[in-house]
Amino acid sequence: MQYEQPATLPQPDALSAQQCDRVADHIRRRIAACDGQLSFAQFMHEALYAPGLGYYSAGSTKFGADGDFVTAPEVSPLFGRIVARQCAEVLRGIDGSEVLEFGAGSGKLAIDLLQALEALDALPGSYNILEVSADLQERQRQRFRRELPQLVERIRWVTAMPSGFDGVMVANEVLDALPVERFVRRDSGVLQACVTDKDDGFAWAERPAPKPLAAAVAALEGDLGIRLPNAYTSEFSLAAQAWIAEIAESLGQGAVFLFDYGVSRREYYAPERNDGWLRCHFRHHAHNNPLIHPGIQDLTSWVDFSAVAEAAVAGGLDILGYQTQSQFLLGAGLEAEMQGFAGLSLPEQLELSGQVKTLTLPGEMGENFKCMVLGRGELAAPSAFQFTDRTQTL
Ligand SMILES: C[S@@+](CC[C@H](N)C(=O)[O-])C[C@H]1O[C@@H](n2cnc3c(N)ncnc32)[C@H](O)[C@@H]1O
Structure with missing residues (x-):
């Protein structure tokens, strides 16, 4: 994934930074409780909806000029x-x-x-x-x-x-x-993108996709009549289904x-769209690194x-x-x-x-x-x- 450098994003204010630390601690505990890895869908769920903590569950302004995005x-x-x-x-x-x-x-x-x-x-x-x-x-x-x-x-x-x-x-x-699964197509099979705890932040990891995700990727490949190329990375929303x-x-x-x-679907899984459709919104800046600013930025997927x-x-x-x-x-x-x-x-x-x-x-x-x-x-x-x-x- 080509990340926009966080330096191009505004710095969170002190209160938001504290909130971000609280959410990061919570996610770290969840990662530890789940053998060191959360699926991306679980990570997205915690970052957005952890009760009292997540982006939509805690008290910040999200909508409009003073928030992060406009609907x-x-x-x-x-x-x-x-x-x-x-x-x-x-x-x-x-x-x-x-x-x-x-x-x-x-x-x-x-x-x-x-x-x-x-x-x-x-x-x-x-x-x-x-x-x-x-x-x-x-x-x-x-x-x-x-x-x-x-x-x-x-x-x-x-x-x-x-x-x-x-x-x-x-x-x-x-x-x-709604939280999405992120997957990587390898010649050896379909992998599930996961999030681990690394040094001062979060990092990506991969593991074999569980059955529902592997079946969903197989079904969409069947529908498209192609096998996605090696290393092709994208999302699938089991939650939306x-x-x-x-x-x-x-x-x-x-x-x-x-x-x-x-x-x-044809546009969603087009060959050139090989890094998926995740989009993050922070103070009216859109970028594609969902692992930063947990709990204080919006995470979405097309x-x-x-x-x-x-x-x-x-x-x-x-x-x-x-x-x-x-x-x-x-x-x-x-x-x-x-x-x-x-x-x-x-x-x-x-x-x-x-x-x-x-x-x-x-x-x-x-x-x-x-x-x-x-x-x-x-x-x-x-x-x-x-x-x-x-x-x-x-
Ligand atoms: C991007 S905001 C859109 C808010 C509003 N509809 C608008 O257009 O301004 C997403 C909203 O969906 C809510 N939400 C997320 N998952 C939901 C679900 N499964 N059922 C109902 N609401 C949900 C969030 O709490 C939030 O209010």
Whole structure:
């Protein structure tokens, strides 16, 4: 892996450095308890979600200008308003339907969605949130009380996937936050990338891949019709596969809107992409060394949307559509949302056009981010796919 030199990253402040030491100590103890090695997926899980310690579980600001990265709902309320138009189409067609948002982060998307659904006269009976971080749940609670007092009664936090859920599920940038396995293809077989404790930090190690990972690599090689070359290194998300299976188990009737940066399997495992798709975010600097700054930087991996589609179909869901975020926003009502543009002041117009550019331009979030919609029941394809659908590229 070619690492960006940590010297190009900003230095953590004193409090963050202490937090990082605490998380590193915790991971070291976990490594010692596991015979000196954690799989990368275990390392990523501890760094992000160790209770009270991990990046998402401890109290730092992650989202927005003061944090480490910006997501689409943080860029503009337009995102939530347009997603709400699509949700409304589904909610209106199913009696007693609800919304379930996974990984609600700062709570911004929930606020925009609920306000827009109210304006569209399509409020769900309840808006459920499944958020694994207790710290983020508490922040969401406080924010909704402050910014959404008239609708706060409709919001509930759930701790597990409901059964027989009817309605709309939404997840923005959750798939990329699920821990991934990292593997190395050798002529001798498939190896699992692991993390060990070394001198003052962490280091990579390899061991024979356990059965589920070896089987997943064999299956994707079978699908691609090639054997990956010696030393080819990449990721596979067993967690995403399991998460989609759980969603399929949970959904009675309705649609699942997934937004994330990702590509099809052919692009994901392209020959030139021989170092995988891990990306780390620290104070708005993106780099590819996940072993530094444990607990104070975000760790993500791009999504193989072909794998998501496979898991969905295996769970009995239909693929209702797949396209880029920019195609989704254009098909789902961006133009309608811009109708009042001429009446805005010049500074407001500049701000709004800046937001639209960030959400839709190819070099920003427009192309790398995709929207996949899964569904079950008598549902029409969402109108977002009226112009384009790239499902056949998966
Ligand atoms: C990158 S953040 C995205 C936050 C928000 N959706 C947004 O767009 O700003 C990932 C979120 O997913 C949550 N998360 C991670 N794994 C999850 C899971 N298995 N179920 C639900 N939420 C999860 C994290 O705690 C965090 O809130």
